[in-house]
Amino acid sequence: MGGMNGDGMPASLTAPADVAAAAEELIAGDGGSPAAYEALLDAVVRTAARDRGALAEALVPVAEAWAGVRRPPNPAARRLAAVVRSAAAPPAQSAAEPGDGRPWLETCLHEAVDLVLGERIAELCAGLGRRAAVPMLLATPSRADGAVDPQELVMRLTEYEQAGVRPGPADLGQALLRCGGGPADADVVRAAAELTLPEGPRVAAWLARGGLPQPEPTVEREPGDPLPPSRRRGARVGRRILVGTGALDGRGDFPRRFWPLFRRFEPLIGCNHLLLGHRERHAAAALPWHPEIVAARLLTEVAAAADQGGSGSPEFLPALAQSPGPAGPAVHLALAYGLGAAAEPDRAAAAAALTALAGRDRLDGALLGGELARLLLLGTLKPSAVTESLRLAAQPPGGARAVWEVLAAALPELLAALHSGAPPRLHGPLLALAANAARTCGARGALAGLDALAAQPGSSQPVREARRLRDALAGTTTAGP
Structure with missing residues (x-):
C-alpha cells in the first residue's frame, strides 16, 4: 500500500486515485494491518478536506463494488467499506451525531472493544455525510x-x-x-x-x-467437575479458565459505547453470543497499552479455537504479543488456548506470538507453563496440539530456551498427576520436545517427579524420554533406544 516508512507505518496517501486503489486492495483483502487500515482512514479524511469532489469520484467504483448484499469478508474490511460508501455518497440531507437518537442496549461486555472500533467508524461516516472537514x-x-x-x-x-x-x-x-x-x-x-x-x-x-490505568485481574475456572465433550454440552463444562477485570474510573468523559470497557468484567456471566467474531488484530491495536483488557474480553473466542474447533483469526495472538502494554494472566491464557487450537494456522500464530513475547522479554514461562498444565489436566487442550505448537516455537533462535522455560513449569504438575494415577497419561512427544529443548539451551537442574518416571522399568516412550530429559538436565548423555 504505497510502501512503508522507517517505523513500519505505510507511506502517506495524497492523491484521490491512490486512496481509491488502497481502499480497493484492503477491502478485497482482510482489511490490512492496523497501520495500513488506519493510514487509509486518515487519508480519506485528509483528502476529503482538500477536494471532496475528486475523492468521491475516485471512490465511487469501489463503493459500488461493495454495495447491496455483497459484504466484505471480515469486520475490518466491512468498516472500511462503510467509510468508502460515506465518502463517495452525495451530501446527506441530515446526519445525526453517532449515538444521538440511535437505540442501543448494552447486552454483552465481551464486545466492548468492538464497540469502540465501530463507534469511531460511525462517527467518521456521519462526519463524511455532513461534509464536515x-x-x-x-x-x-x-x-x-x-x-x-x-x-x-x-x-x-x-x-x-x-x-x-x-x-x-x-x-x-x-x-x-x-x-x-x-x-x-x-x-x-x-x-x-x-x-x-x-x-x-x-x-x-x-x-x-x-x-x-491497568485493571486488577481475577483468574476463574468454570464451575463444576470437568466433563468430556458431548453434542449436548459442547466442550465448556468445567473445562475453561477465564480472566475477569476490575472496574475503571473515568468512563463519563467518553462516548457511551466506550463505557463497557470501564465496567467490571465478570467472565463467567453468559451472554447472547456463541462465537462473536471480534477476535481480530485491530482489537489489540485499539488498546495497545492494555492487552490484558483485550485478551480477557476475547478469551472465550480464543478458547473456542481449542475446545470447539473454532478458527478464523490467526492474526490476533501475534498482534496481542506486539502490544507494548504488560502481558499478564489473560494474555498468557490466550496464548495457552492458541497453542492448543484445532486449526494449524491458529497454532502457528500462537507459536509466533510466544516467540514474539520471548523476544521482547515479556514472556512469563512459569505463568504460561502452569496454565498449560491446568488446561491439559482439565482435558481442555490436547497434548498433541500443544506439542506441535511448542515444537514450532522452539525453532527460531532462542526459541528452545523459551519453550524450555514453559515446559519446566508445566511438567512438574503433569508428572504429579501421572504419579497420582489421574488422567491423562503423560504425552511422550511432549517429553521428547522437553529433552531436546533442554539440551539445546543447556538447561541444568532437577525437575520434580522426573526421576521417578525415569526410574520406572521398561522402554515406553514416556520412560525413555524421561531418561533423556533427566540426563540432559544433568549434563550427561543417554544412549539411544
Missing part, C-alpha cells in the same frame, strides 16, 4: 503496534484549534486510549493544558496520569 484523524497510530505518541496528539489538536474545529468524541476517545506507558513529558502536558479547545484540560489531565 477536519485536518486529520487524532487516533491515527504513531507506531505499528497502535500506540499514539502524546506529543503528536497535542500537535494534532493544535492543528484542530488553528482550523477552528472540534475533535470527534470517538476519535479523541480512541486517541486517548492509545496514549499510555506512563505519564507524558511535562512540556507535553503543559502544551495540552494551554490549548484553547474545551478538550484541552481533559487531555492534559489524561496525559499527566499516564492514560488508562
Whole structure:
C-alpha cells in the first residue's frame, strides 16, 4: 500500500486515485494491518478536506463494488467499506451525531472493544455525510503496534484549534486510549493544558496520569467437575479458565459505547453470543497499552479455537504479543488456548506470538507453563496440539530456551498427576520436545517427579524420554533406544 516508512507505518496517501486503489486492495483483502487500515482512514479524511469532489469520484467504483448484499469478508474490511460508501455518497440531507437518537442496549461486555472500533467508524461516516472537514484523524497510530505518541496528539489538536474545529468524541476517545506507558513529558502536558479547545484540560489531565490505568485481574475456572465433550454440552463444562477485570474510573468523559470497557468484567456471566467474531488484530491495536483488557474480553473466542474447533483469526495472538502494554494472566491464557487450537494456522500464530513475547522479554514461562498444565489436566487442550505448537516455537533462535522455560513449569504438575494415577497419561512427544529443548539451551537442574518416571522399568516412550530429559538436565548423555 504505497510502501512503508522507517517505523513500519505505510507511506502517506495524497492523491484521490491512490486512496481509491488502497481502499480497493484492503477491502478485497482482510482489511490490512492496523497501520495500513488506519493510514487509509486518515487519508480519506485528509483528502476529503482538500477536494471532496475528486475523492468521491475516485471512490465511487469501489463503493459500488461493495454495495447491496455483497459484504466484505471480515469486520475490518466491512468498516472500511462503510467509510468508502460515506465518502463517495452525495451530501446527506441530515446526519445525526453517532449515538444521538440511535437505540442501543448494552447486552454483552465481551464486545466492548468492538464497540469502540465501530463507534469511531460511525462517527467518521456521519462526519463524511455532513461534509464536515477536519485536518486529520487524532487516533491515527504513531507506531505499528497502535500506540499514539502524546506529543503528536497535542500537535494534532493544535492543528484542530488553528482550523477552528472540534475533535470527534470517538476519535479523541480512541486517541486517548492509545496514549499510555506512563505519564507524558511535562512540556507535553503543559502544551495540552494551554490549548484553547474545551478538550484541552481533559487531555492534559489524561496525559499527566499516564492514560488508562491497568485493571486488577481475577483468574476463574468454570464451575463444576470437568466433563468430556458431548453434542449436548459442547466442550465448556468445567473445562475453561477465564480472566475477569476490575472496574475503571473515568468512563463519563467518553462516548457511551466506550463505557463497557470501564465496567467490571465478570467472565463467567453468559451472554447472547456463541462465537462473536471480534477476535481480530485491530482489537489489540485499539488498546495497545492494555492487552490484558483485550485478551480477557476475547478469551472465550480464543478458547473456542481449542475446545470447539473454532478458527478464523490467526492474526490476533501475534498482534496481542506486539502490544507494548504488560502481558499478564489473560494474555498468557490466550496464548495457552492458541497453542492448543484445532486449526494449524491458529497454532502457528500462537507459536509466533510466544516467540514474539520471548523476544521482547515479556514472556512469563512459569505463568504460561502452569496454565498449560491446568488446561491439559482439565482435558481442555490436547497434548498433541500443544506439542506441535511448542515444537514450532522452539525453532527460531532462542526459541528452545523459551519453550524450555514453559515446559519446566508445566511438567512438574503433569508428572504429579501421572504419579497420582489421574488422567491423562503423560504425552511422550511432549517429553521428547522437553529433552531436546533442554539440551539445546543447556538447561541444568532437577525437575520434580522426573526421576521417578525415569526410574520406572521398561522402554515406553514416556520412560525413555524421561531418561533423556533427566540426563540432559544433568549434563550427561543417554544412549539411544
